[in-house]
Amino acid sequence: MSWVDDEPQTESTQRRTTRSSLPTYVPPNLRNSVTGRNVFVKPFGFTTDSSDRFNRAVSSRGRGRGRDGGRGRGRGGGRGRGRGQGKFWVPSGEANYGSNTKENTDPFDIVEKFDELEVFEDTLINFDAYEDIPVETSGFDIPPPVSSFAEIDLGKALSDNIGRCRYVKPTPIQKYAIPIALAGRDLMACAQTGSGKTAAFCFPIISGILRDNTMTPVPKWGVKVACPRALILSPTRELSCQIHEEAKKFAYQTGVKVVVVYGGSSIDQQLRCLEQGVDILVATPGRLVDMIERARVSLQKVKYLALDEADRMLDMGFERQIRKIVEQMEMPPPGARQTMLFSATFPTDIQKLASDFLSNYIFLTVGRVGSSTDLIDQRVEFVSDMDKRNYLKSLLNAQWANGTHGKALTLVFVETKKGADALEQWLYKNGFSSTAIHGDKIQMERERALRSFKTGVTPILVATDVAARGLDIPHVAHVINFDLPKNIDDYVHRIGRTGRAGKSGLATAFFSDKNIPLAKALFKLMQEANQEVPPWLTQFAEYYGSDDDGGRQGNRYGGNKFGSHDIRNDARVMSGNYCYSSQYGDSVAPANSYVANTYVAPYCADYAAPASSNFSAASSQSYGRVHDESDFTDGWD
Numbered sequence: 225m226s227w228v229d230d231e232p233q234t235e236s237t238q239r240r241t242t243r244s245s246l247p248t249y250v251p252p253n254l255r256n257s258v259t260g261r262n263v264f265v266k267p268f269g270f271t272t273d274s275s276d277r278f279n280r281a282v283s284s285r286g287r288g289r290g291r292d293g294g295r296g297r298g299r300g301g302g303r304g305r306g307r308g309q310g311k312f313w314v315p316s317g318e319a320n321y322g323s324n325t326k327e328n329t330d331p332f333d334i335v336e337k338f339d340e341l342e343v344f345e346d347t348l349i350n351f352d353a354y355e356d357i358p359v360e361t362s363g364f365d366i367p368p369p370v371s372s373f374a375e376i377d378l379g380k381a382l383s384d385n386i387g388r389c390r391y392v393k394p395t396p397i398q399k400y401a402i403p404i405a406l407a408g409r410d411l412m413a414c415a416q417t418g419s420g421k422t423a424a425f426c427f428p429i430i431s432g433i434l435r436d437n438t439m440t441p442v443p444k445w446g447v448k449v450a451c452p453r454a455l456i457l458s459p460t461r462e463l464s465c466q467i468h469e470e471a472k473k474f475a476y477q478t479g480v481k482v483v484v485v486y487g488g489s490s491i492d493q494q495l496r497c498l499e500q501g502v503d504i505l506v507a508t509p510g511r512l513v514d515m516i517e518r519a520r521v522s523l524q525k526v527k528y529l530a531l532d533e534a535d536r537m538l539d540m541g542f543e544r545q546i547r548k549i550v551e552q553m554e555m556p557p558p559g560a561r562q563t564m565l566f567s568a569t570f571p572t573d574i575q576k577l578a579s580d581f582l583s584n585y586i587f588l589t590v591g592r593v594g595s596s597t598d599l600i601d602q603r604v605e606f607v608s609d610m611d612k613r614n615y616l617k618s619l620l621n622a623q624w625a626n627g628t629h630g631k632a633l634t635l636v637f638v639e640t641k642k643g644a645d646a647l648e649q650w651l652y653k654n655g656f657s658s659t660a661i662h663g664d665k666i667q668m669e670r671e672r673a674l675r676s677f678k679t680g681v682t683p684i685l686v687a688t689d690v691a692a693r694g695l696d697i698p699h700v701a702h703v704i705n706f707d708l709p710k711n712i713d714d715y716v717h718r719i720g721r722t723g724r725a726g727k728s729g730l731a732t733a734f735f736s737d738k739n740i741p742l743a744k745a746l747f748k749l750m751q752e753a754n755q756e757v758p759p760w761l762t763q764f765a766e767y768y769g770s771d772d773d774g775g776r777q778g779n780r781y782g783g784n785k786f787g788s789h790d791i792r793n794d795a796r797v798m799s800g801n802y803c804y805s806s807q808y809g810d811s812v813a814p815a816n817s818y819v820a821n822t823y824v825a826p827y828c829a830d831y832a833a834p835a836s837s838n839f840s841a842a843s844s845q846s847y848g849r850v851h852d853e854s855d856f857t858d859g860w861d
């Protein structure tokens with residue numbers, strides 16, 4: 225949150241009032257009553273105008289649902305009517321909603337869950353949630369972490385802006401990453417979703433540009449070729465816009481100019497912005513390549529390169545484009561520029577590819593790599609594909625009954641673009657105020673959908689993976705994986721849209737037969753995050769799981785208690801060298817620095833691109849995750 229996003233103070237009063245009069249549990253058979261649905265809840269942060277619109281929508285939808293005839297399913301009887309054979313008890317979708325570990329579990333205890341989550345409280349970041357978080361660093365000459373912003377010399381203007389953003393103290397990733405980046409070191413950093421990675425790379429970049437005193441003066445007549453000092457790449461348009469907004473706040477009144485370019489909107493307008501001068505360019509890869517090829521952007525002066533969602537940027541969807549930008553478009557080479565890679569997940573195969581872009585880098589993990597945060601309460605229900613819609617309806621009804629619908633946002637992930645449209649329409653017909661976002665919508669529709677969701681006008685957003693990464697939307701209290709992703713890392717990013725900045729969140733997954741390949745990875749992830757794992761999932765994991773499950777190659781869980789590790793350790797073990805690593809920041813790096821290539825080389829040779837850097841899709845495919853690039857799936861721009 226920042227000083228720009230302040231919400232009306234009156235809201236908290238209203239929330240308290242609403243909470244104290246929360247309806248109690250409504251049995252499934254009564255859940256569809258019009259009374260339950262017509263509870264007016266003013267969405268947060270609204271003008272009177274939009275609240276009225278919301279109110280009208282609720283009223284009219286309420287009527288619609290009344291006609292729909294109350295088929296919400298509750299805790300079905302018939303446990304044990306398993307359709308699994310042999311020793312499995314596999315719950316049937318019909319009879320076992322809420323078939324978690326507890327006997328006769330009520331799936332609608334989501335009502336109580338929302339109560340516990342305190343989703344109504346608009347607190348600042350809860351730092352206690354990040355105490356005792358495991359931290360691991362490896363590499364040589366690791367700068368020590370700080371415990372406050374005051375310990376770091378970021379310059380007065382930037383420090384003032386940090387205060388304006390109400391960032392009182394750094395998050396753990398910021399404590400470690402900022403000093404490393406300020407020391408000019410390359411960095412591969414992995415920290416849990418919602419833990420403040422954006423600021424961790426923006427602060428050192430802005431501070432570095434200010435320190436170098438290399439800001440672009442406002443050109444008199446406009447410059448035809450923009451030469452940014454820093455480049456920040458991200459996989460989706462919305463995420464690039466979000467980073468741009470954040471970076472602008474951090475750079476406020478510093479003189480550092482931040483510009484964003486992304487596909488789907490007017491290139492002329494973006495070119496005009498660039499003509500006003502740019503220090504930090506935030507971009508999606510496709511539009512950037514276009515601008516470089518038109519000779520409107522030059523990367524020759526790039527001193528800072530940051531890849532947000534770096535593992536996504538280097539997997540099959542993007543890797544060739546990123547290699548082209550970084551290796552073939554005049555950007556200074558590793559060592560001559562500073563490169564920072566950030567993500568919440570870093571599969572080992574992607575780490576290997578990433579090391580091509582880095583020089584003598586420090587590997588930093590805060591929290592368990594690729595793990596979800598403990599702040600997210602994860603639930604998984606066995607629901608057959610046929611029953612998913614009705615189950616979703618029941619969950620949403622439970623939220624309505626609790627009065628949370630409209631105040632807490634619900635993000636529903638589906639697999640395909642068509643599926644997103646279909647579910648949105650179905651929800652609409654069933655009286656739920658919802659919207660959808662996916663890659664087939666024009667940019668204006670995408671932005672409208674996101675805005676209407678963020679402001680609570682349509683408190684349900686149906687999304688493909690295009691909304692899975694990076695988006696920081698306050699008040700997302702519930703993420704529903706209507707269709708589970710094929711890959712466990714995608715699951716981690718999706719559920720990470722809730723439980724951000726120290727707040728709690730709830731994630732519900734609908735697990736069907738199709739998701740059996742994900743069972744083991746999901747089981748391990750939930751176990752790691754101290755979640756209650758339903759017995760049927762444990763059984764699936766035991767009987768069907770393999771070690772490199774979850775759609776990825778390489779075992780993320782092996783060999784390291786945090787779930788992942790610096791792959792250079794493996795290389796050095798193989799070559800008889802050892803990597804210096806420290807846990808919890810008690811770094812004992814040796815005095816002598818080493819040349820990165822001495823240990824990167826042994827495996828780089830196997831994975832690096834040919835001299836021409838014309839890295840083939842085939843080679844990428846064998847190390848990265850394989851995406852279905854059909855018209856239906858989604859996830860990057």
Ligand SMILES: Nc1ncnc2c1ncn2[C@@H]1O[C@H](COP(=O)(O)OP(=O)(O)OP(=O)(O)O)[C@@H](O)[C@H]1O
Pocket residue numbers: 225226349390391392393394395398415416417418419420421422423567568693694695696720721724725
């Ligand atoms: N030091 C801080 N104090 C208070 N709030 C903070 C601080 N750092 C970041 N935040 C807030 O925390 C939220 C999450 O930050 P951010 O979006 O950078 O997370 P992230 O780690 O990049 O998440 P993801 O992995 O999903 O991309 C944002 O709303 C941001 O403003």
